Amino acid sequence: MAIENSVIVPAYHERLNIKPLTTRLFAALGNDGSKTTELIFVDDNSKDGSVEEVDALQKQGYNVRIIVRTDERGLSSAVLKGFHGAQGQYLICMDADLQHPPESVPQLFDVLRNHAFVLGTRYAPGVGIDKDWPLYRRVISSGARMMARPLTTASDPMSGFFGLQKKYLLNSDAKEINAQGFKIALDLLVKLPLPRQNAIGEVPFSFGVRTEGESKLSGKVIVQYLQQLQELYVYKFGANNLVLFLFFWTILALYAFYKLMSLVF
Ligand SMILES: Nc1nc2c(ncn2[C@@H]2O[C@H](COP(=O)(O)OP(=O)(O)O[C@H]3O[C@H](CO)[C@@H](O)[C@H](O)[C@@H]3O)[C@@H](O)[C@H]2O)c(=O)[nH]1
Numbered sequence: 001m002a003i004e005n006s007v008i009v010p011a012y013h014e015r016l017n018i019k020p021l022t023t024r025l026f027a028a029l030g031n032d033g034s035k036t037t038e039l040i041f042v043d044d045n046s047k048d049g050s051v052e053e054v055d056a057l058q059k060q061g062y063n064v065r066i067i068v069r070t071d072e073r074g075l076s077s078a079v080l081k082g083f084h085g086a087q088g089q090y091l092i093c094m095d096a097d098l099q100h101p102p103e104s105v106p107q108l109f110d111v112l113r114n115h116a117f118v119l120g121t122r123y124a125p126g127v128g129i130d131k132d133w134p135l136y137r138r139v140i141s142s143g144a145r146m147m148a149r150p151l152t153t154a155s156d157p158m159s160g161f162f163g164l165q166k167k168y169l170l171n172s173d174a175k176e177i178n179a180q181g182f183k184i185a186l187d188l189l190v191k192l193p194l195p196r197q198n199a200i201g202e203v204p205f206s207f208g209v210r211t212e213g214e215s216k217l218s219g220k221v222i223v224q225y226l227q228q229l230q231e232l233y234v235y236k237f238g239a240n241n242l243v244l245f246l247f248f249w250t251i252l253a254l255y256a257f258y259k260l261m262s263l264v265f
């Protein structure tokens, strides 16, 4: 049977998560779904036994492979590498660390049949929003989400659990996509030639807790996000409006600071 669906997983030092992710994903897809789905890890030369782990799973009959990059590092560029190397016309991206439930993947593929883009969202009724996250991650996440508000109507454009129909990627200018940092979904949402109506489907999910390995989010990733925002504002609204936005965010930041101070003192 031909491969219709591809699941792309950026992975850096994720050996311990590879087997549980693979077995849970294919169990969730069931017999029929498994025949038309491939799983691709994009690893940046972790040299931690991830390759051997994938080989063993292949021998057990899972349609899984691993691309090892030796010349580049980074989440977003790894995702694009996987998307371009995928056979399926329906593409889903998810993290390796099981914070994105593999059991939700079939639902994301279903939604992709009727939408150009699908987002796993943590901001929906009944979903525990980052409840197990430390406070500083919640503050970063809320601030990052608020600053992206003018760029897209999607409820969770920061999500790393998302998908798209490959034809929209092929119709875009690859040079325009920002492959730095973590927020590849946001870049694609703003820059891909998506239909005007009904382009984005959303699937609520609860963001799990990482149990193996460590998060790779760093100060550098936050700076890359701010640079990406600036570029996206200019892309969407033009350089002049960037000045207006900067003014707006400065006033908002000063107001938030004032409120915080009045709470503390
Ligand atoms: N190939 C590759 N993979 C990477 C790299 N950096 C991170 N990854 C992989 O990308 C996934 C997410 O990395 P984490 O380090 O677990 O990120 P996080 O802090 O949990 O952030 C996640 O949640 C955010 C939502 O708040 C998302 O915005 C973000 O994209 C990501 O999904 C994991 O599978 C990780 O191995 C890299 O340099 N190269």
Ligand SMILES: [Mg+2]
Pocket (backbone or CB within 6 Å): 095, 097, 099, 210, 215
């Ligand atoms: Mg994570």
